Amino acid sequence: MDYVVRELTEQCIPFIRLNTEDLPKAEVIFGIQSPDDWEININGHKFTGASIKAAYFRRPEVPQVTHGALTDSENEYIQNEWLSILKNLYWRLEGKWLNSPTHIFLAEDKPKQLVFANKLGFNIPETNITNMYALVSKMQEQKQVVAKPLKHALLSNDEVIFTSRIQAVRPSQSDSIQLAPVIFQEEVKKLYDIRVTVVGSSIFSVCIKTVCKVTGAVDWRSTEHANLVHEVIALPKELQEKCLSLVKCLGLKFGAIDFVCDTNKKYWFLEINPNGQWAWIENQTKLPIAKTIVEELISISKREHI
Structure with a gap:
């Protein structure tokens, strides 16, 4: 995002950068007359739906809510309300993204x-998206196979699951393979x-x-x-x-x-x-x-x- 901001600045193009984790610091008004009927005031900057002509979405963070006087469940409730506002903002900018x-x-x-x-x-390499041991084993009879996740490549401990070459699967691994579908492809x-x-x-x-x-x-x-x-x-x-x-x-x-x-x-x-x-x-x-x-x-x- 910094690169886009730098380019906008160099071209003297006015812009607003909204870091979504800071949204709970804002004062907002979301009206119902039209998608452009909204206003956000944050860090001394006020902008409205009508003033936004184009938008770039890049790796948003969850709105951060940590009111010390409130319980964890109350903070979670407030965070979800801000997430709902954020979701609605995404819709209101349709056609401008x-x-x-x-x-x-x-x-x-x-x-x-x-x-x-x-x-x-x-x-496209030969591909099977499956959790079936027999299918993976059959695939490996004729070719080297690689595996990669369908979605989540990052574990909670910041460990990354890269696309990896896998060794010949064994019957003893059948239950492990069945835990979740995986993308298995012929290695090129x-x-x-x-x-x-x-x-x-x-x-x-x-x-x-x-x-x-x-x-x-x-x-x-x-x-x-x-x-x-x-x-x-x-x-x-x-x-x-x-x-x-x-x-x-x-x-x-x-x-x-x-x-x-x-x-x-x-x-x-x-x-x-x-x-x-x-x-x-x-x-x-x-x-x-x-x-x-x-x-x-x-x-x-x-x-x-x-």
Whole structure:
């Protein structure tokens, strides 16, 4: 978010940054005459629904409520009331978002992504989303298999679950496998990873190569950053069109799409993150992603006046 704020500041574009954890510090009025009938006054800044022409949603925090004189259950009640206001604010800004929170939530469904990507003609590794031991075991008879979570990749102790190569499963692991569905895919022998950042009709494509092959990591995110090299690349025109179509099909204007390129120079779709990180890409490559996001927001704001 800091990158977008910096770009807005450099272009002298007025903006409000609302850190959602601070919302309980605000005074609010939410009317019922129209979606724009609302006002928030926080930290000496007052803004209204009519004054907001475009909006960018990025990693909100839960409103923080800690009134020492109240019980935990009372604080929880108050927090949920602020969450309801926040949810309503998201709705009131529909049509003004770069990516609306609703569309982000729906697009985070990885099985849905794979169905859409398959329909658009992307190359997709053989995939089973299952908790059945027999199916996983059969899959492993002919190929190396990797596993990744459907949703939660972060445990409560801050441990990250990366996409991982799995050893041959055993009958004794049947009960463990049945605990929850997992995405099991054929491992693609890759030359490198590709991150494609789509903003509106703009595409920024970068290959991510691992310098040190000692670890043999499946997921580049588990590799030390010092061992990664980022290079700007040009995707085939047909693949670019498919990327644009996927983002549009999911109701988005922004998407961070992950591919791998195999040893035959074939591109394989892995997933799309509708609210993915991109600042490190800009740092590594100087690609103008923040500037393009701001340009897209300006375009949205102008459409509001039509």
